[in-house]
Amino acid sequence: MTWEIGNFALEFDPLSADDMERLEVAEKAKNDVLAQSDKETSWSKQIRLVCAATRAYFDALFGEGTSAKLFDGMADSLRDYMPVVDSFNTYVEQIRADADTAAKKYTPKKAAVKKNEEPTV
Numbered sequence: 001m002t003w004e005i006g007n008f009a010l011e012f013d014p015l016s017a018d019d020m021e022r023l024e025v026a027e028k029a030k031n032d033v034l035a036q037s038d039k040e041t042s043w044s045k046q047i048r049l050v051c052a053a054t055r056a057y058f059d060a061l062f063g064e065g066t067s068a069k070l071f072d073g074m075a076d077s078l079r080d081y082m083p084v085v086d087s088f089n090t091y092v093e094q095i096r097a098d099a100d101t102a103a104k105k106y107t108p109k110k111a112a113v114k115k116n117e118e119p120t121v
Helices: 015-035 043-062 066-070 077-107 109-113
Strands: 001-004 008-011
Touching: 001 077, 008 066, 015 043, 043 066, 043 077
Parallel strands: none
Antiparallel strands: 001 008
16 A cells, blocks of 8 residues: 655555554654653744654654655644645545445444344345
8 A cells, every 4th residue: 555645655554564563653753752842842842843753753654764755845834744644644544444344344234143143244
């Protein structure tokens, strides 16, 4: 499966255990950066931390240097970073929704199972 954004095509399959394990590592990398924030952190520093966390996330997920390519020339601005994050999240959610729809098609109906009847597909 390929996520395409701008001029980039990055391999990621949210139905693969290996890829989801990479995503879990990426989430930890992101959270480690965000942990540097507290109630006293200024707005500007919070924005910089979110952008740094986003770069750490994509580097952990797709390999070191990926964020430099994805965010090349962008200032630390949520307005610039969030469309990239939204695009990836939409990609993952669509594949998961398609998988759920397919799974439901082949899952026996509960009522038939309760009555010990032949389930319909």
